[in-house]
Amino acid sequence: MKLASVVLCAGKGTRMKSDRAKVLHPALGRPLCAWPLSRTVALEASPVVAVVGHQAEAVERAVRGEFPGVDVRFALQAEQKGTGHAVQCAAGALEGHDGAVLILYGDAPLVREETLSELLRAFRESGAKLALVSAVAPTPFGYGRVLRRDGRVVCIREQKDCSAEEAALTEVNAGIYVADARWLWAQLATLSPKNAQGEYYLTDLVERAAAEGGAAVVTAPFEDIAGVNDRVELAAVSRVLQRRINAGHMRAGVTFEDPESAFVDGRAELAADVEVGPQVSIRGRCRVGRGARLGQGSVLTDTVVGEGVEVKPYSVFEEAVVGASCTIGPFARLRPGTVLDEGVHLGNFVETKKARIGRGSKANHLAYLGDAEIGSGVNVGAGTITCNYDGTHKHVTRMGDGVFIGSDTQLVAPVTVGAGAYVGAGTTVTADVPPGALAVSRTPQRNIERWAERKVRKG
Numbered sequence: 001m002k003l004a005s006v007v008l009c010a011g012k013g014t015r016m017k018s019d020r021a022k023v024l025h026p027a028l029g030r031p032l033c034a035w036p037l038s039r040t041v042a043l044e045a046s047p048v049v050a051v052v053g054h055q056a057e058a059v060e061r062a063v064r065g066e067f068p069g070v071d072v073r074f075a076l077q078a079e080q081k082g083t084g085h086a087v088q089c090a091a092g093a094l095e096g097h098d099g100a101v102l103i104l105y106g107d108a109p110l111v112r113e114e115t116l117s118e119l120l121r122a123f124r125e126s127g128a129k130l131a132l133v134s135a136v137a138p139t140p141f142g143y144g145r146v147l148r149r150d151g152r153v154v155c156i157r158e159q160k161d162c163s164a165e166e167a168a169l170t171e172v173n174a175g176i177y178v179a180d181a182r183w184l185w186a187q188l189a190t191l192s193p194k195n196a197q198g199e200y201y202l203t204d205l206v207e208r209a210a211a212e213g214g215a216a217v218v219t220a221p222f223e224d225i226a227g228v229n230d231r232v233e234l235a236a237v238s239r240v241l242q243r244r245i246n247a248g249h250m251r252a253g254v255t256f257e258d259p260e261s262a263f264v265d266g267r268a269e270l271a272a273d274v275e276v277g278p279q280v281s282i283r284g285r286c287r288v289g290r291g292a293r294l295g296q297g298s299v300l301t302d303t304v305v306g307e308g309v310e311v312k313p314y315s316v317f318e319e320a321v322v323g324a325s326c327t328i329g330p331f332a333r334l335r336p337g338t339v340l341d342e343g344v345h346l347g348n349f350v351e352t353k354k355a356r357i358g359r360g361s362k363a364n365h366l367a368y369l370g371d372a373e374i375g376s377g378v379n380v381g382a383g384t385i386t387c388n389y390d391g392t393h394k395h396v397t398r399m400g401d402g403v404f405i406g407s408d409t410q411l412v413a414p415v416t417v418g419a420g421a422y423v424g425a426g427t428t429v430t431a432d433v434p435p436g437a438l439a440v441s442r443t444p445q446r447n448i449e450r451w452a453e454r455k456v457r458k459g
Helices: 034-042 056-066 083-088 113-126 181-188 204-211 231-251 451-458
Strands: 003-009 048-052 072-076 100-105 130-136 145-149 152-157 171-180 216-219 281-283 299-301 316-318 345-348 351-357 362-365 368-374 385-387 397-399 410-412 415-417
Touching: 003 034, 003 083, 034 048, 034 056, 034 100, 034 113, 048 056, 056 072, 083 181, 100 113, 100 181, 113 130, 113 171, 113 216, 130 152, 130 204, 152 204, 171 181, 171 204, 181 204, 410 415
Parallel strands: 003 048, 003 100, 048 072, 130 216, 281 299, 299 316, 345 362, 351 368, 368 385, 368 397, 385 410, 397 415
Antiparallel strands: 100 171, 130 171, 145 152, 145 171
16 A cells, blocks of 8 residues: 655744744654654555645755655645645645555654554544544643543544533544545535634544445554643643653663663664663763663763763763763763774863774873874873864864873864874974984073072062
8 A cells, every 4th residue: 555644843832832843843853854754664655745834945955854865845824724625735745646645743742653553554444534543631621522432532622612411522633544536625615614713623424434335543652642732732742752662772772871861862772782871961862882882961962882881970962973882081081083992092171073093092091182084092281272273274183103292282174193102291392203203392490499488588
């Protein structure tokens, strides 16, 4: 069965009280709409259509960034005339599609792929023109009620159109459907806005499908279909997402010291035997290798961490690549463009940026290494900095294999320190150092005898 999907992302979300469109608010590091979209991508729906409206360009930008290489198309709902009208706006983007169309809301991030698979199976096996998801709500106010007769679904009644008896029902519409494409477009063209909202209700199609042989239905836990209308609900669904993600990693062999406090993006990949400390944040498309240990309060963003790496507490990585068996931190910062080979040691308050550091090299204390190419077996002393910026341009510092840099050294780029060379403590290096040489720029020490005694007398 060919499958396409439509995800409704056009609403403003006034209850968010924000200048930002609701579907762009982040849930666990991703735009809210990315979660239902990702479910349809996982089901190999193609094409995927996002119906946009409020802040359409920003939503489109965000979605393209989340799904590079995926056939995501966009349909504009310029006027908000209801859910039926929103889906109708997607017809042009799905022209020529002959199969099933899966429809979801962009503000419902908790729907599971398993639920959607079950819905598709029910649709196929029933032969119905439409299938939907329902749930039993502890507090159903605001949701459309699922009306049944002799156990069969006959229609959906929206909250504002419910009688008192209907409003007492607790089975609610999840807003998730799959329908035959040809039937869907034909029915949408004949919808009427004669209801309390004056809108074109997508839910009217349920009654029509029921009249044409029945509408199939699957039931999901209410938690899975909950939408987001305000920031309280946004925080609540984010917490649920985090619990699910962390539980999945733990079942796959990852240890969390405190899973309730660890933030792990849904796109992150953690290998078995990774250990995650309390209050760790793993954001974006991180990959963490087997046996790595991430200390308390560490923050990783779009970073690759190799096997057996130890990240000590409160270290921050951004778009870095860390080779196997490295030891980093505490309080280290790896900025974009940092690439560490195997066995590198970077200690407390060491910062790197656009630096490649070779196997087994060390900078254990209080150093800044920016725009640097550092060989293997290099020792960088405390207080060392690469002076990479001249006020207009950035320049590169190069250190060959086996270089020893004394403490409190400044390397004024562009400059090269040859393999096996030494730089004395307190030196400012402004010219290349030949391999095997010693560079010293400080003045000779002079001791003035009894100077302190004479100063005290004068005072």
